[in-house]
Amino acid sequence: MTEARGSAGLNGSAHAPGTPCWVSLMVHGMAATQDFYGELFGWEFQPGPQQLGAYVRAQLDGQEVAGIGQLPPDRHLPIAWTPYLASDDVDLTAETVRHCGGTVGVGPLDAENAGRLAIASDPSGAVFGIWQAADHLGTGISDVPGTPAWNELVTRDSAGVTKFYETVFGYEEEPVASADFDYITLHIKGRPVAGIHGVGNALPRDRGPHWMTYFEVADVDAALSHVLDLGGHALEPPRDTSHGRIATVADPEGAVFSMVRTNH
Structure with missing residues (x-):
């Protein structure tokens, strides 16, 4: 990530x-x-x-x-x-x-x-x-709190759609070696740019397959508290992963996103 x-x-x-x-x-x-x-x-x-x-x-x-x-x-x-x-x-x-x-x-x-x-x-x-x-090149800053840190497709089975993205965008794939973790990292010219996470039946029925955006924050627990104070909702509590500490939330209109404090 x-x-x-x-x-x-x-x-x-x-x-x-x-x-x-x-x-x-x-x-x-x-x-x-x-x-x-x-x-x-x-x-x-x-x-x-x-x-x-x-x-x-x-x-x-x-x-x-x-x-x-x-x-x-x-x-x-x-x-x-x-x-x-x-x-x-x-x-x-x-x-x-x-x-x-x-x-x-x-x-x-x-x-x-x-x-x-x-x-x-x-x-x-x-x-x-x-x-x-053209004039607008896209996101112009990264690696600081408040910027997109990662994008990940959450789907039932990573293998089912990986070929689609590889064909359309020319990605190279790198499966994560784990017997119980269905994850493929998509690379461009050897650099990881996005992920595909197969979650099987854990996929939320009310959302279906979807892309998840992770935003960088300085402190995940403090940011989660701020989300709640501002009228948002916690969907997954803070947890430590190999990429850093992560929490998943929804804003007041229901838009879901994750917050991450990455391991630098």
Whole structure:
């Protein structure tokens, strides 16, 4: 997890294709959601492209971190953080998604001068975005509290969808050697960029297969307490792992994410 965050794409260069380069959240209550994440992570907000409705970009120290958009009142979609995977040609990537059994639900379309995007789902139904950068290169800061630290597909069986992502994005896979832990790390040019975690019947029935975003925090236990004070919910209590201390929570609208204090 830790080694994935010195990614290409920071300091003004484009993210390598297949690299998670952005995370975005569509919500009903924009103001309340900005208040929650602003208090939790210290984010400040600037307007972004408005193609899909009102949209702001969260910033830390003037560097862009994540996006939050407004869902139309009549759209009752799941409230969920969505990672965007970098592409040099979003139209070609979207076509490959379709050929490999996935679905393209939005786009490809231009986001003003920022770039070109599509929103897709893999054959199991997990939703992800595809981003072709123009003016907007994606997340501009990492390895500090309040920034995305890792993205992980939570699914029933890792083997079932790994081939899809390898074909669409050119990942190399590295299974985790464990008899009781179904996990595959996805690599780009030898560098880990994301994971696929097969959890079998432990997959939440109300969510189905989904991508999970991990945000870096300085102190997981303190951050969890802050989440609760701000009206969020604890889903999995803090636990120590080989990658660091982790807790899984939901914001007041129900968007699930994990917080991690990584082992540096």
